[in-house]
Amino acid sequence: MAFSSGIQARGIQLLLGRVMSRVHKDLRFTDVPARTDSLRVETGAGPVTCTVYRPPVTTDTPAPVYVNFHGGGFVVARPEQDDHICRYIAATAGCVVINVDYAVSPQRPFPTPVTQAYDVTAWVAENGAAGGWDGSRLAVGGHSAGANLTAAVCRLARESGTFSPRLQILDSAPLDQVADPATKRSLIAKPLLTPQIMRIFTAAYVPDPADRAHPLASPGLADDLAGLPPALVITAENDRLRGEGDAYAKALEAAGVPVTHRVFEGVDHYFTHTGPVPAGKEAIDLMATALRDALR
Numbered sequence: 001m002a003f004s005s006g007i008q009a010r011g012i013q014l015l016l017g018r019v020m021s022r023v024h025k026d027l028r029f030t031d032v033p034a035r036t037d038s039l040r041v042e043t044g045a046g047p048v049t050c051t052v053y054r055p056p057v058t059t060d061t062p063a064p065v066y067v068n069f070h071g072g073g074f075v076v077a078r079p080e081q082d083d084h085i086c087r088y089i090a091a092t093a094g095c096v097v098i099n100v101d102y103a104v105s106p107q108r109p110f111p112t113p114v115t116q117a118y119d120v121t122a123w124v125a126e127n128g129a130a131g132g133w134d135g136s137r138l139a140v141g142g143h144s145a146g147a148n149l150t151a152a153v154c155r156l157a158r159e160s161g162t163f164s165p166r167l168q169i170l171d172s173a174p175l176d177q178v179a180d181p182a183t184k185r186s187l188i189a190k191p192l193l194t195p196q197i198m199r200i201f202t203a204a205y206v207p208d209p210a211d212r213a214h215p216l217a218s219p220g221l222a223d224d225l226a227g228l229p230p231a232l233v234i235t236a237e238n239d240r241l242r243g244e245g246d247a248y249a250k251a252l253e254a255a256g257v258p259v260t261h262r263v264f265e266g267v268d269h270y271f272t273h274t275g276p277v278p279a280g281k282e283a284i285d286l287m288a289t290a291l292r293d294a295l296r
Contacts, residue, residue: 065135
């Protein structure tokens with residue numbers, strides 16, 4: 001079964017990688033210039049390449065920093081799919097954005113992406129002087145699979161105590177790797193995520209079913225949420241993943257974590273990339289505003 005799932009996951013990488021990383025032409029923010037350079041960070045699970053987005057205006061004091069994790073079901077490795085979000089946030093929130101090209105499955109399954117995500121974030125927090133940002137004013141966030149990694153990074157940061165993100169952004173997060181995807185209902189007949197493709201993603205990312213309830217794989221199943229960073233949780237009304245995102249927002253709030261939770265109506269999974277454009281722009285602007293407020 002694992003072999004079959006691996007073949008299917010590699011098929012998705014080859015056949016759907018470009019399709020899944022396409023961004024609606026009216027969401028690309030082509031009027032926002034990009035100032036970027038490349039960065040290589042050594043981690044406990046191998047080196048990781050990152051793209052660094054700089055704010056268009058240079059200030060006397062170092063800018064705060066936001067670490068971004070792209071989506072793609074833990075299988076598609078295309079960080080450039082978040083280029084529009086990274087450029088907009090760097091320009092609008094006035095922070096440096098680190099877009100992380102973490103390893104994907106089935107070649108590098110759980111927990112490798114978690115290790116890389118955490119180690120990169122810890123490095124960013126500790127190396128602000130060399131990188132040209134303020135590592136003490138740090139936030140972390142991601143989209144879909146990247147939102148899952150964000151939640152895992154925040155758990156590890158709380159446990160280590162070495163750095164404390166001022167904000168975590170969870171956009172359309174898969175937070176429960178245990179439940180059968182067929183039980184995750186959508187309000188529309190043909191949502192973007194099908195149970196079949198979700199099962200392929202899960203089997204590729206966490207091939208051992210015994211690991212799927214681990215809090216770093218399924219943060220939504222954890223019951224020890226107190227002390228995690230303030231959160232912006234974005235869910236889409238028609239997304240199969242909406243239920244677990246909504247539940248996580250409520251659980252964080254019940255644990256005393258400051259939470260802003262926004263359900264965007266009439267949209268499906270990954271609408272921040274595929275549209276509808278008005279909702280996508282509003283959500284991305286919400287991210288930038290939340291970051292500006294948290295990192296000032």
